[in-house]
Amino acid sequence: MEHELGFALRNAWLILAIPFFSFLVVGLFIRPRAPKLAGIVATLAVFASAGFAYALAVEYLSLGGHDGWKTIVPWSFEWLRFQEHLAVHIGVIVDPISVLLMVVVTTVSSLVHLYSLGYMHGEAGFGRYFTWLNLFTFSMLALVTAPNILQMYVAWELVGASSFCLIGYYFEKPSAVEASKKAFIVTRFADLGFLLGVLILGYFGYQIASEAGGSAQAFDFLFLTNPEVMGKFSALGAGLFGIPLLTLALLLVYMGGAGKSAMFPLHIWLPDAMEGPTPVSALIHAATMVVAGVYLVARLFPLFATSGDALLVVAYIGAFTSVFAAVIACTQDDIKRVLAYSTLSQLGYMMFALGVASFEHPLGYTASMFHLFTHAFFKALLFLGAGSVIHAVHSNEIWKMGGLKAKMPVTHATFAIATLAIAGIWPFAGFFSKDEILAAALGSGHTGIFTLGLMVAGLTAFYMSRIYFVTFWGKAKTEHASHAHESPWIMLIPLVILAVLSIGAGFVPFGEFVRFGAAHGEAHGINPMIAAAGTLAGVLGIGFAWLLYRDGLAERSGVIARALGGGYRLIRNKFYFDELYLFVTHKIIFRLVAAPIAWFDRHVVDGGVNLSGWSARVFGSAVSYLQTGQVQTYGSWFVGGAVLLLFSLWMLRA
């Protein structure tokens, strides 16, 4: 085992240290003085961490993986020890999926930083923006490299906090403030489940670890996913309501993941989060943070697979979310919202891919990570492209664009590539990962989910082509759109790089790298039937969109919308989910639960708090009245104290 580790692996802590120190330096010292410089330094730092992540990936790959990839923790230190087997560790875990995520996060983050230098040019909070962006990058890296669930939880909250700050970046805009609050509250609510799950796992993990002895740590992923430990977990038996304890704990953990990855019914925050600056949407709300939930399930996959039932829940919620969001995406007019619903739908895809995987059919695990990988590039590209368009047209509304094909050639070309990639057309990246997910669903016998997946593939192709045609084809529909100019080169470079990745990422021999268990028997390659079905769905979707929207006008689609009547309105209003939440929270929870609690809080709890504050002050004043300033008094207290001490020693002697 004792390989000589390379420089990057030996110094794995740098992956966290670089963005963290750059966050500190930029935020504390550079931002107040030179915002411009803050942006440049922040960008350079993230590029440096990207370089470091690549070096680390290369070194890890060179360790070889013929008999499965090893999981190593090259750097870890104990911060606080509660007791044996229960300590807080901070470290870096290196295994295929963490390396994958490190590469994805640093790549997309550095491109988004670069893009933002152009996009945010001249904004008032330029320095503040880059400070948060750096904090986010650090937190996200701490999340993906967490070797134990406690560090992951801390980083999880940190990404939530930086996402909150960035959604509310335009804090003078009420809608942005609302959206940031909504995102924070919904995900925080979900994190409550995560925390409970962590506590359950930690509690029983501690018992198992202390039985086992040795140096086992209750929170370590390596410990939790150890086959023996998992066996003991599943032998724990029923917890609440007859649900086995392990399943219960995992469902609670999954609740946190579902919140972050915006799974139905916790999806409501993500579309609103588009109030943040567009590059933020690309980085946080498309490529990285929202896949944290998928990553969490993948990280704990052996446990989920042991439980079985928990994985089934993941599969069905994922599949439902992917259809549900895809249907809504077909009717939205705000380009970023369409992309947001598309993200929801694709996250559902990744989730159900994990859900259909099992110890016998682990292909879904590979497929899910593969899709995470390709999706990060083409979805970031779509968002950055949309940002470029918005930058030029000064509107998010697709019906105010049109005819941008000639005016913004680079943006147009890259957006088209991304659209084809997400639609799953060969040879673009989405084709390969989507194909693998469908194959995994069919191969593990989930025919229903396979059918849904195929449907979603068609819908995805349709709504993406819809915004593509309406935005870029036809005639300019507004004054701004007709005077649109191509964005500056600093924004175009990231677009081109991401476009290249969106084409090339599919050809990575991914199954060799990320797989579950030893070299698996399931053939990795293209199943012609599934590939044909998927491509057919994509082509149908694009063709249908071409029929309706090729001139960039709403006439033909309006006919269909009117024919659908109430159904269309239902979808267009997102199935009235926001209204449902508002009704439940305002009319039921606020009135029947919160109001009495508020009364109790105001009169009883606050009273108690005020009483304790008041008594503390009175006690404090009383104590300081003893402080008369007279040295005689002090002397008497001193001697009296000595006598008191004598008596207490005498009376209390053991």
Next chain:
Amino acid sequence: MLMLPELIVIGTAFLLLTLDLIWSDRQRPALALVGLSGVGAAIAATLTLMPQSGELFGGRFAVDAVAWWFKLLFLIAGGLTIALSMDMLDGRIGAGGTQLGSRGEYYVVMLFNLAGMMYMASARDLVSLYVSLELATIPLFVLAAWKRDAQSTEAGLKYVILGALASALFLYGMGILYGLSGEMRLEAMGKAMQAGPAFWLGVAMLAAGVGFKLTLVPFHMWAAEVYQGAPAPVTAYLSVASKGAGLALMFHVFYRVLGPLAGHWDLALAIFASLTMTVGNFAAIVQKNIKRFMAFSAISQAGYLLLGFLGKPGDGVPAMLFYLLVYIVTNLAVFGVIIWYSNHTGRERIEDYRGLSRTNPLVALAMMIALFGLAGIPPLSGFVGKFFLFSIAAKAGFHWLVALAAVNSTVSLYYYLRVVRQMYIEPAEAGDSALRVTPAMTGALAVTVLASVILGVIPYFYETVSAQTAGWLQGTLW
């Protein structure tokens, strides 16, 4: 060789006396640098000698791991205090009247005091203990009265009177215990005694003397006025170094003199610890003057420190030493800001700090980090230090005490936040502009704040203390 750090400190003090005589007024600001280099050399000597142990003078002076650590801590506190005093003694800064003259003597007196503390950490019999204790106390009376205005003089006088009282009691207690045991050597005393009424009387008197140095309730009364009246750097020094000396004294009394009989103390200790932290905390709530406020804060911190005596020495000793280190750097960071602010404005009320985050954001940030450290917010070192102390009390079965200590930490957060509120939420007064920060002050603040963060984040320091002191006293007493 083993006495080298002490000899360096004393040598530096005499060198300063001489230089002060021959240097002109223009050259005298460099005296501080000479003093600092002396302390630096003593720190270097301590670090090189550190793992060794041995005795001199027939066992009257001995060094072991714990004594080295105490010396190191005193030297750190002394060095930082010299750095923090430079501005005030320089005379070129400040809103008139705050700067002091006679800088040469100031450093000399401080260095003698420092040497006294270091000797005390190594004292092993009654005579050397008492002599070094006096050397570690009497110069402080002088320093407290250094400003020579009404308040400072009052502080010095009160300190002298109560200090004499404490010293008398301590000496009396020593006499009684000597009479009972017939031993001068600290370690032999406990073994030669039975627990009887006279024994308890002697111990109570010793403890009163220790309580004076450590500011334990009800022996804390002097602290409020002395801290408020003394010049700010002296207050800073009193709050960290003198308290450290109190802890060293307590180590002698508790682990050596009482030795095998120390177990009888647990409940009484717990009660005095809870009294100290509670009274200190609640009195701090209503204070208006920031130095007086820090006096009560320091009293409550001494209460937390006492928790370490409840467990086995193997756990308690490193936890207390570590907390003392954390407390020294964190408290000096707070005092650094206080000294800086009163040098420039001459103001010392808590409200005077309003709007500091607008005018001097980095100084305000340093102050906030340090205050949060004192309150024990993770991941700052104050949290980690308290965590170890509390867990010792919990392991010893004093759960009520841990609960009380946790409540006290919460209360303390309230009053530390009062200062933060003034700095960050209250607007600056019109016309307030950024105040200059001298290089010496910048350096001292940066070192203390960074240390108070790093000590919490990186466990290396605690592990070193723990590893070096783990075998302490083993085989001799316990």
